[in-house]
Amino acid sequence: MTHFIADSSSDHPVIAGLSVRYVPLIISTEEKSFTDNALLNVSEMLDNLASYKGRSYTACPSAGTWLSAFGNADTVYAVTITSGLSGSFNAAMAARELYLQTHPDAKIAVFDSLSTGPELLLILEKLKELTDQNLPFDRVVDAVREYQRKTRLFFALQSLHNLAQNGRVSKVAAAAVGMLGIRIVGTASPTGTLAQLAKCRGDRKAMREMLDLIRQAGYAGGKIRITHVENVNLAESFAGLIRENWPNADIAIAPSGGLCSYYAERGAILAAIETA
Ligand code: X90
Numbered sequence: 307m308t309h310f311i312a313d314s315s316s317d318h319p320v321i322a323g324l325s326v327r328y329v330p331l332i333i334s335t336e337e338k339s340f341t342d343n344a345l346l347n348v349s350e351m352l353d354n355l356a357s358y359k360g361r362s363y364t365a366c367p368s369a370g371t372w373l374s375a376f377g378n379a380d381t382v383y384a385v386t387i388t389s390g391l392s393g394s395f396n397a398a399m400a401a402r403e404l405y406l407q408t409h410p411d412a413k414i415a416v417f418d419s420l421s422t423g424p425e426l427l428l429i430l431e432k433l434k435e436l437t438d439q440n441l442p443f444d445r446v447v448d449a450v451r452e453y454q455r456k457t458r459l460f461f462a463l464q465s466l467h468n469l470a471q472n473g474r475v476s477k478v479a480a481a482a483v484g485m486l487g488i489r490i491v492g493t494a495s496p497t498g499t500l501a502q503l504a505k506c507r508g509d510r511k512a513m514r515e516m517l518d519l520i521r522q523a524g525y526a527g528g529k530i531r532i533t534h535v536e537n538v539n540l541a542e543s544f545a546g547l548i549r550e551n552w553p554n555a556d557i558a559i560a561p562s563g564g565l566c567s568y569y570a571e572r573g574a575i576l577a578a579i580e581t582a
Contacts, residue, residue, distance in 0.1 A: 307377075307378065307379045307380055307381070308379060308380070308381040308382070308383070308437065309327060309375070309376065309377060309379040309381070309382050309383070310324060310325065310326045310327070310383050310384075310430065310433060310434075311326065311327045311328070311329060311372070311375045311376070311382060311383070311384040311385070312326055312327075312328055312329075312384065312385040312386070312426050312430060313328070313329050313330075313331060313366065313367055313385070313386050313387055313394045313398075313426075314328050314329065314330045314331050314342035314343065314563050314564065314565050315331065315386075315387035315392070315394070315419075315422045315423060315426060315563075315565045315566060316328065316385065316423070316426035316427060316430065316563070317423055317424070317426075317427070317533055317560060317561070317562050317563035317566060318342075318343065318344050318563050319427050319430070319560060321427075321430055321431065321434060323434060323438075324430065324431075324433070324434040326430060327375045327377075328343065328344070329367040329371050329372060329375050330342045330343045330367065330371075330564075331364055331365065331366050331367065331387075331392075331394070331564070331565045332364065332365045333351065333355075333362065333363070333364050333564055333565065333568045334362065334363050334364070334365070335355070335358050335360055335361070335362045335363075336360055336361075337358070337360075338354065340354075340564055341564075342563055342564030342565045346563070346564045348535075348536075348561065348562070348563065348564055348567045349536065351564060351567070351568070352535075352536070352567060352568075352572055355568070361471060362468065362471070362568070363472065364472065364565065364568065364569075366387070366392045366393045366394035366397055367394060367397055367398075368397055369397045369398075369400035369401040369404065370401070371397075372384070372397055372398045372400075372401035372402075373401040373404055373405060376401065376405050376412075376414070379412065380409070380411070380412050380413065381412070381413045381414075381443060382402075382405075382412070382413070382414040382415070383415050383417070383433050383437075383446070383450075384398050384402075384414070384415065384416045384417065385416075385417045385419055385426050385429050385430060385433075386398050386416065386417070386418055386419060387419060387421075387422050387426070387565070388418065388419055388420045388421055388422060388494065388498030388499070389418045389420070389498060390420060390495070390497050390498030390499040391422075391474050391498065391499060391500070395416065395418045398416045399416055402414045402416055413443045415443070415446075415447045415450075417429060417450060417451070417454070418498070419454070419498075420454070420494060420496070420497065420498030421457075421459040421494040421498060421578070422459070422494070422565075422566055422569075422576070423459070423533050423562060423566045423570075423576045423578065424459070424531035424532065424533045424560075424576055424577065424578035425457055425458075425459045425494070425531075425578035427531045427558075427560075427578065428453075428457050428529060428531055428578050428580065429450060429453070429454065429457070431529070432449070432450055432453045433446070433450060436449050436450065456580055456581050456582075457578060457579065457580055457581070458493065458494070458520075458523050458578070458579050458581060459493060459494040459576060459577070459578050459579075460491070460492070460493050460516050460519050460520060460523075460576075460577050460579070461491070461492055461493070461570065461574060461575065461576040461577065462489045462490065462491050462506075462509075462512040462513070462515075462516055462540075462574060462575055463483070463489065463490045463492070463570055463571060463573075463574045464483075464488075464489060464490075464571060464572065464573040464574060465480075465483060465571045465572075466479060466480035466483050466490060467480060467571065468568055468569050468571060469500065469569055472569075474500065474569070475500050475502075479502060482505070483505070487507055487508055488505055488506070488507060489505070489506045489507075489508070489509065489511075489512035490502055490504075490505060491503050491504040491505075491506055491512055491515045491516055491519070492504075493519065493523075503515075503519060504519075509540055509543075513540070513543065513544050513547055514547075516544065516577065517544075517547050517548070517551065520548075520577070520579055521551075523579065523581055524581035524582050525552075525579045525580070525581055525582075526552070526581070526582035527552030527553075527554055527555045527556075528555070528556060528579070528580035528581075528582070529556045529558075529579070529580045530545075530548060530555055530556065530557050530558075530577055530578070530579050530580075531557075531558050531560075531577070531578045532544060532545060532557065532558070532559045532560075532575060532576070532577045533559070533560050533561065533562045533566065533575065533576045533577075534559070534561060534562060534574065534575045534576075535561075535562045535566070535567045535570050535571060535572050535573060535574045535575075536561070536567075536572050536573070537572070537573050537574065537575060538559070538561070540573070540575050541559045541575050542559065544575060544577065545557050545559060562574070562576070
């Protein structure tokens with residue numbers, strides 16, 4: 307039995323022909339906590355947080371949570387949010403050690419996405435493609451790691467408040483953004499942290515900037531997976547720009563789940579690409 311597992315930073319996508327178990331991260335205040343699964347009402351959560359005066363937090367899945375997701379599998383492919391910003395990868399690796407003590411013949415691969423959101427979707431889709439070919443475990447693992455060198459994440463954010471509040475970017479960087487109409491355009495760095503690349507006034511400029519960055523990164527009309535935090539219009543208009551430039555681009559758009567919505571904040575879009 308093979309299990310595919312990802313944490314909820316992946317936005318728990320539904321992938322035709324691939325059954326994936328999602329382990330949730332948790333978003334919480336002193337009063338309430340939100341489990342990031344497919345049942346979470348993201349809009350309600352964002353409203354709730356917007357009207358809440360105190361601090362909010364997130365927590366990654368524990369090793370125990372990862373371990374129970376392994377079930378009784380003999381093969382596990384697990385994908386996590388970046389280890390540069392979260393403990394999810396370390397927890398999954400700890401679960402792997404524990405599992406191997408009782409299942410010494412199990413094959414368990416944990417992939418550190420060094421990213422979040424739509425980049426996990428690209429990895430899951432690649433896992434489906436490779437395992438559909440019945441390749442042996444080691445070949446699948448090598449091919450996924452190779453693929454990861456060719457995928458990138460770019461994003462445009464309207465606020466860095468929650469990232470700064472939780473120590474994931476510097477307060478100095480965050481303070482410079484809060485201004486109305488300013489968009490931060492950035493990428494996941496090679497070590498899986500947030501790298502700010504440009505500050506743009508307005509969505510149009512931000513989308514032009516993202517388009518340039520994607521081209522420079524080597525996007526050549528392959529897969530692009532776009533997610534958005536309650537901003538389907540911006541996601542669609544970005545997809546339009548992509549199609550003008552690469553008419554055969556393989557594009558999919560989906561809303562962000564709870565974790566990415568919390569950190570990327572309302573209005574954001576994220577795009578994961580394959581480079582040539
Ligand atoms: O509590 C935890 O372990 C979760 C911490 C997650 C922190 C960062 C989540 C970022 C979500 C924000 C924009 C993209 C930044 C990507 C940098 C790799 C999305």
